[in-house]
Amino acid sequence: TAAAQETASGSGDGDKKITLGFSQVGAESGWRTANTKSIQESAKEAGFDLKFSDAQQKQENQIKAIRSFIQQKVDVIAFSPVVESGWDTVLKEAKDAGIPVILTDRAVDSADTSLYKTFIGSDFIEEGKKAGQWLVDQYKDTQEDVNIVELQGTTGSAPANDRKAGFQDTIASNPKLKIIASQTGDFTRAKGKEVMQAFLKAHKDIDVLYAHNDDMALGAIQAIEAAGLVPGKDIIIISVDAVKDGMQAAADGKINFIVECNPLLGPQLMEAAQAVVAGKEIDARIVTNETTFTSEQAKEALPSRQY
Numbered sequence: 001t002a003a004a005q006e007t008a009s010g011s012g013d014g015d016k017k018i019t020l021g022f023s024q025v026g027a028e029s030g031w032r033t034a035n036t037k038s039i040q041e042s043a044k045e046a047g048f049d050l051k052f053s054d055a056q057q058k059q060e061n062q063i064k065a066i067r068s069f070i071q072q073k074v075d076v077i078a079f080s081p082v083v084e085s086g087w088d089t090v091l092k093e094a095k096d097a098g099i100p101v102i103l104t105d106r107a108v109d110s111a112d113t114s115l116y117k118t119f120i121g122s123d124f125i126e127e128g129k130k131a132g133q134w135l136v137d138q139y140k141d142t143q144e145d146v147n148i149v150e151l152q153g154t155t156g157s158a159p160a161n162d163r164k165a166g167f168q169d170t171i172a173s174n175p176k177l178k179i180i181a182s183q184t185g186d187f188t189r190a191k192g193k194e195v196m197q198a199f200l201k202a203h204k205d206i207d208v209l210y211a212h213n214d215d216m217a218l219g220a221i222q223a224i225e226a227a228g229l230v231p232g233k234d235i236i237i238i239s240v241d242a243v244k245d246g247m248q249a250a251a252d253g254k255i256n257f258i259v260e261c262n263p264l265l266g267p268q269l270m271e272a273a274q275a276v277v278a279g280k281e282i283d284a285r286i287v288t289n290e291t292t293f294t295s296e297q298a299k300e301a302l303p304s305r306q307y
């Protein structure tokens with residue numbers, strides 16, 4: 001592999017430059033932009049040769065990129081799988097080529113966990129539960145039904161599946177909390193706005209929006225305001241990510257509660273890559289640290305946010 005060859009950099013002390021092939025989902029959201037920046041900056045700092053590919057949210061492009069990394073005999077492959085299923089064949093090809101694979105951000109549903117060394121990312125079920133618990137607490141004394149609409153992330157993706165499951169399981173403790181409509185906004189502002197417009201046309205009595213990411217929530221806010229309603233007041237909004245634009249909307253009272261999803265996975269990825277190339281054992285699961293913000297807390301935290 002590339003690590004076996006002396007580096008052309010003439011470093012002289014024989015240390016081998018690690019070549020990392022990374023396949024990114026796309027550039028669909030503020031979260032993704034921050035995640036890409038973290039990976040590119042961390043690779044540079046670690047002195048890696050980074051081969052980076054953007055799949056424009058298409059699984060076939062990620063599979064093509066992984067096959068190309070195998071052809072180039074990179075030392076280690078990492079990727080954020082756009083959807084959970086359909087990876088076993090290409091991951092087996094990487095394993096047969098003796099190239100370790102690291103999952104970041106999103107997980108795969110392969111039964112064979114020997115196909116990758118570790119998964120570095122958030123616990124999305126936990127994120128859904130945090131969102132649901134805040135809503136349960138807000139409405140614990142309600143006598144009326146609370147009508148909720150949900151903007152789901154990319155269909156088939158781990159964050160969409162798990163944020164939905166975690167939220168649903170948690171609000172089930174109060175049967176007055178009802179999800180009256182749920183549809184994918186594909187994690188983008190444009191789609192979030194479009195689907196929220198449709199929700200507003202179909203339902204005159206929406207009390208709460210649960211958006212699986214800030215970009216869809218921000219798109220939905222445009223639709224809510226265009227309908228003459230006040231986001232954060234007429235419709236309570238819960239979102240996930242806590243990227244700068246989302247935190248600004250929260251500080252402005254347009255989003256009422258944000259569950260943080262930390263995109264800064266670069267340093268942990270480089271550390272894990274170094275370890276697997278050196279043949280060291282690493283934890284099979286590395287969970288990212290993250291918290292939650294009310295509007296007040298968002299206002300306080302905003303000045304120190306990195307992304």
Ligand code: GZL
Pocket residue numbers: 028029030031032105106121122159187212213214215240241261
């Ligand atoms: C979550 C990540 C999701 C973000 C979205 O780890 O996969 O994808 O929540 C992004 O903003 O598009």
